[in-house]
Amino acid sequence: MAKLTLTRRGLLISGVAAGVLMGTGLPSMAATPPGVLVVGQIAEPKALDPAAVTAVNDFRILMNLYDGLVRYKSGTLEVEPALAESWDISDDGKTYTFHLRQDVKFHDGSAFDAEAVKFNFERMLDENHPYHHTGPFPLAFFFSSVDTIDAKDPQTVVFTLKEPYAPFLSNLAYPTGLIVSPTAVKKFDKDFGRNPVGTGPFTFKEWRANEAVVVEGNPDYWDTPTSLKAVIFRPITDANTRVAEMLAGGIDLMVEVPPVALKEFQNDKYHLVEQAGPHLWFLILDCAKGPFKDKRARQAANYAINKKAIVNDVLEGTATVANGPTPAAFAWAHDDSLDPYPYDPEKAKALLKEAGVAEGTEVTFYVTDGGSGMLDPVAMGTAIQADLKAVGLNAKIETFEWNTFLGKVNPGLDANGQHVDMAEMAWMTNDPDTLPYLALRTDAWPDKGGFNSGYYSNPEVDKLLEEARTATDQSKRAELYKKMQQIVHDDAPWVFVANWKQNAVTNDKVSDFTLQPSFFLLLKDVTKA
Numbered sequence: 001m002a003k004l005t006l007t008r009r010g011l012l013i014s015g016v017a018a019g020v021l022m023g024t025g026l027p028s029m030a031a032t033p034p035g036v037l038v039v040g041q042i043a044e045p046k047a048l049d050p051a052a053v054t055a056v057n058d059f060r061i062l063m064n065l066y067d068g069l070v071r072y073k074s075g076t077l078e079v080e081p082a083l084a085e086s087w088d089i090s091d092d093g094k095t096y097t098f099h100l101r102q103d104v105k106f107h108d109g110s111a112f113d114a115e116a117v118k119f120n121f122e123r124m125l126d127e128n129h130p131y132h133h134t135g136p137f138p139l140a141f142f143f144s145s146v147d148t149i150d151a152k153d154p155q156t157v158v159f160t161l162k163e164p165y166a167p168f169l170s171n172l173a174y175p176t177g178l179i180v181s182p183t184a185v186k187k188f189d190k191d192f193g194r195n196p197v198g199t200g201p202f203t204f205k206e207w208r209a210n211e212a213v214v215v216e217g218n219p220d221y222w223d224t225p226t227s228l229k230a231v232i233f234r235p236i237t238d239a240n241t242r243v244a245e246m247l248a249g250g251i252d253l254m255v256e257v258p259p260v261a262l263k264e265f266q267n268d269k270y271h272l273v274e275q276a277g278p279h280l281w282f283l284i285l286d287c288a289k290g291p292f293k294d295k296r297a298r299q300a301a302n303y304a305i306n307k308k309a310i311v312n313d314v315l316e317g318t319a320t321v322a323n324g325p326t327p328a329a330f331a332w333a334h335d336d337s338l339d340p341y342p343y344d345p346e347k348a349k350a351l352l353k354e355a356g357v358a359e360g361t362e363v364t365f366y367v368t369d370g371g372s373g374m375l376d377p378v379a380m381g382t383a384i385q386a387d388l389k390a391v392g393l394n395a396k397i398e399t400f401e402w403n404t405f406l407g408k409v410n411p412g413l414d415a416n417g418q419h420v421d422m423a424e425m426a427w428m429t430n431d432p433d434t435l436p437y438l439a440l441r442t443d444a445w446p447d448k449g450g451f452n453s454g455y456y457s458n459p460e461v462d463k464l465l466e467e468a469r470t471a472t473d474q475s476k477r478a479e480l481y482k483k484m485q486q487i488v489h490d491d492a493p494w495v496f497v498a499n500w501k502q503n504a505v506t507n508d509k510v511s512d513f514t515l516q517p518s519f520f521l522l523l524k525d526v527t528k529a
Contacts, residue, residue, distance in 0.1 A: 031249055035229035037510065037528045039521070040242045040251040042370050043402045044210055044235040047193030050178035051124050051137045055406070056372035056428055059175045060255070060521035061213055061233050066178035066198030069098055069117065070169055072518045077278075077430055079169045083112060083179060083199065093164030093472050100155045104222045106181035107203045114151035119182040121149050121159075134190050138410075141438075141449060142171040145469075164470050166477060167431040174430055175520075201226045201524040210235060226524045237370050237401070246270075246505060252528060253513065255504045255521065258376055259316035265505045274503045275515035278329040279373055280322055280435065281426040283384070283495035286413045288455035290421045291363060291393075296355040298492040301422070302341035304348035304391040305384050307497050314379045319498040324485045325440065326432055327499045329517065332474060333432035335482040338489050340496065348391040359392035363421035366409060371402035373426035373519070375500055381424060384495075395422070412446040412453050423453070426500075428519040432481050433469050440488060441465055456493035 032038045045058040050066055053059070069084040081087075084098040104112040122129045124140040145165035150158045161168065171177060184197035196204045201223065202215035213233040217226045234251060236242040243261045246254045257265065257272070265272050285292040285301060292298050307321045323340040326333055352359075367381035368374055378399065385395040400408060405423075413420040427435045437444065442457040444450025461484055468480035489496075506513050509529040516522060 031509065032252055032528075033229075034509075035227070035528055036232065037228055037230070037253060037523065037526060038232045038234060038251045039523075040245055040254040041233050041235045042239075042242070042256055042372065043237050045213060045233075046403060048196035048204070048207070048213070049134070049193035050175045050180065051120070051140070052135055052193055053175075054138050055402075056519050057402075059519075061215070062175050062178060062196075063200075063520045064202045064215060064231065064523050065196050065200045065204060066175075066180065067200050068172055068174075068177045068179060069100075070173045070177075072173050072430070072516065072520070074516065074522070075514070077170070077517055079173050082173075087169075094161045096159045096161070096168065097152075098157050098159070100157065101222060102155060104199055105220065106183065106197055106199050107218065108181050108184050108197045110181055110183040111154075112179065112199055113154040114157040115154070116182050117157045117179060118149045118151045119185075120179050121146060123185065124176075131185050131189070134185060134192055137176075138449075139174075139176040139438075142174065142176050142434075143168075164472050166469055166471060166474075167433045170431040171434075173518075202228075202231060205230065221524075224524070227527050228523065231523055239370065239376075246507075249507070252510050253504060253506045255502075256373075256375075257503050257505050259314070259318045260376075262316060262318070262503070269508050271506045271508070271510070271513070272503065273505070273513065273515050274318075274501050275517060276329055276499075276501050277428060277517045277519050278327040278430065278432075279426065279428045279500040279502065279519070280325065280327050280496070281319070281373070281375060281380075281424075281498040281500060282322065282325075283497065284409070284413065284423045284425050284454040285493055285495065286419070286421050286454050287457070287493050289414055289419055291352075291355065291357045291361055292421055292454075294355040294357070295491060296351040297357050298495075299341070299490075300348040300351035300355070300357075300391065301388070301393075301495050302492050303344045303351065304393070305387045305495055305497070306343040307340065308343060310380055310383050311498055314376055314383055315498065315500075318503060319375065319500045322496040322499050324489045324496055325436055325494065326481060326485050329499070330432040333478050333481040335485040338485060341492075345387075345391050352392060357393070360394060361392070362394045362396055363388070364419065365395040365397050366405065366420050366423035367397050367399045368402050368405040368424060369399055371405065371426070373428050373500060373502075374402070374424065375426070375498070377424050380497070409453050410446065410451060412455065414455070415446060422495075425453075425494075428502075430518050432477075433465070436461075436481075436484060436488070437465050437469065440493065454493055456491070458487060458491055461487055461491075 071082040073080040088097045124137040145161045147162045148160045181197035188195040205214040239258045321340045323338045439451040444452040464484040471477045511527045
C-alpha cells in the first residue's frame with residue numbers, strides 16, 4: 001500500500017510540473033478577472049433541472065440558481081425559512097401550511113407564488129401532469145408521502161401527507177425540492193435542463209458543452225445580492241489537470257482536492273477548507289448472483305479489505321473508517337457501539353471457504369475515474385483489488401467515466417444483460433433516512449425506482465425503515481435506525497469503507513468561502529478581489 005501511494009504521489013507531482021512548465025493545453029499564470037469566480041468542477045453537469053438530477057456535482061451549480069421553500073441554516077443541517085417565510089404543522093403531523101414570501105420573481109420575470117409551488121411538485125409526482133414528461137425524476141420519491149397540494153391563495157400553499165413523514169422538511173431543503181419557473185418549463189419543455197430559470201442569487205448565462213457553465217449575479221435577488229459579477233463552473237474531470245489549473249491560476253476554487261495534492265496548497269497563496277459531513281464511501285455487493293449472494297462471502301469482503309490503510313495511505317487521513325451504513329455526522333441516529341470490520345485476511349479466507357467460494361474465483365469490479373464524493377476511486381479500487389487477491393478473489397476491474405458509470409450501476413448490477421459482482425459508490429445525504437431508504441429496502445430495487453443496485457433484501461430492515469420515517473419522536477427514530485444499522489452491519493450488503501471530510505481550496509483573492517455540512521456549494525456571500 002505504501003509503495004502504491006508513493007508511486008501515485010510521484011506521478012501526480014511530476015504530471016503537475018510538466019503541465020505547468022510545458023503549457024500543454026493549460027492556462028497561463030494570468031489571474032482570473034476581479035469579481036469573476038472560476039470553479040473547477042469534477043465533471044460536466046448532467047442537467048440543470050433540480051428535479052431531474054442526483055449528483056452532488058450538479059447540485060453545486062443548482063444551489064446558486066434556485067431557492068427552495070426552506071434551506072439549511074449556514075453551517076448546520078437545521079432547516080430555516082427561504083421562499084417560505086414560515087410554516088405550520090398540524091398536530092397529527094400530516095398537514096404542512098407554508099406562508100410564502102411576497103414580491104419574489106423568477107429570473108424570467110414571472111411571479112413566484114403558490115401555484116408555482118404546486119406546479120413544481122405535481123410535475124414530479126403526477127404522471128398525468130402535462131409536463132411530467134420533462135423528467136424522469138429519479139428522486140421524486142423523496143416526496144412520495146405527499147397526497148395533495150393546494151394553493152389556498154397566492155401566498156399560501158398546503159401539503160397534505162398520506163401519513164406523518166419525519167424527513168419532509170429536510171427533503172424540501174434538498175436540491176430536489178428547489179423551485180423552478182413554470183413559465184420556463186412550458187417554454188423549453190424537455191430542454192429546460194439546459195435553460196434553467198429559478199429565483200436564486202445567480203442567473204443562468206450560458207452552457208458551453210464540456211467547457212463551462214456561466215452564471216451571473218442577480219442584482220434583484222430577494223435576499224442580500226451577491227457581490228460577484230459571475231461564476232464560471234469548469235468541468236475538469238482529471239484530478240491531475242484540476243490541480244495543475246489551480247496552481248497555474250486558471251481556476252480560483254477547487255473542490256475535492258486529491259489527498260496526494262493537499263501539500264501543494266499549504267502556503268500563503270491558498271486557503272484550504274475542510275468540513276465533516278454525512279458521507280459514506282462503500283462497495284455495493286451483488287446479493288442476488290455470484291459469490292456475494294452468500295452472506296459469509298460478503299462478510300469476508302469486509303474483513304479482507306484493509307480500510308485503515310486506505311484511509312491513512314491512499315486518502316492521506318482525509319477520511320475515517322466507516323462502521324456501517326449511517327455516517328457518524330448524524331450523531332443522534334448513529335450507532336457508535338458498532339465496530340468497523342477489522343482487517344483480518346485469515347478470517348476472510350475461512351469465511352470464503354465456508355461459503356464454498358473457490359480460491360481464484362473471478363469477480364467483476366466496476367470502478368469510476370471520478371465523481372461526486374468518490375475521493376480517489378482508481379487508487380482505492382486498485383488497493384481493494386490487491387486486498388481481495390490476497391484472500392483468493394481475483395477482482396477484474398472495469399473503469400468508467402462518472403456519468404457512464406452511473407448509467408451502468410444505478411439500473412442494477414444484473415441489469416441490461418450485465419453481471420457485476422461489486423461496484424464503488426459514495427453518497428452524501430442530509431437525513432439519516434435517505435441513503436438506507438433509497439438504497440437498502442426491498443422496494444428500492446432499481447426496477448421499482450430505487451437505488452438498491454445490489455438487490456439486498458431483509459424484511460426486518462424494511463420494517464424498521466418504514467417505522468422510522470413515520471415516527472414523529474426523534475428518540476424513537478434513533479432507536480429504529482440503530483437497530484437497522486446492527487442488522488445491515490451483520491448482513492454486509494456493502495463493504496463499509498470510509499466517511500470523508502470534504503475539502504476545497506481557494507486562492508488568496510477569494511474571501512468568505514466556507515464549506516457546508518450539506519456538501520452544497522453556496523457562493524452568494526463569497527467575494528473575489
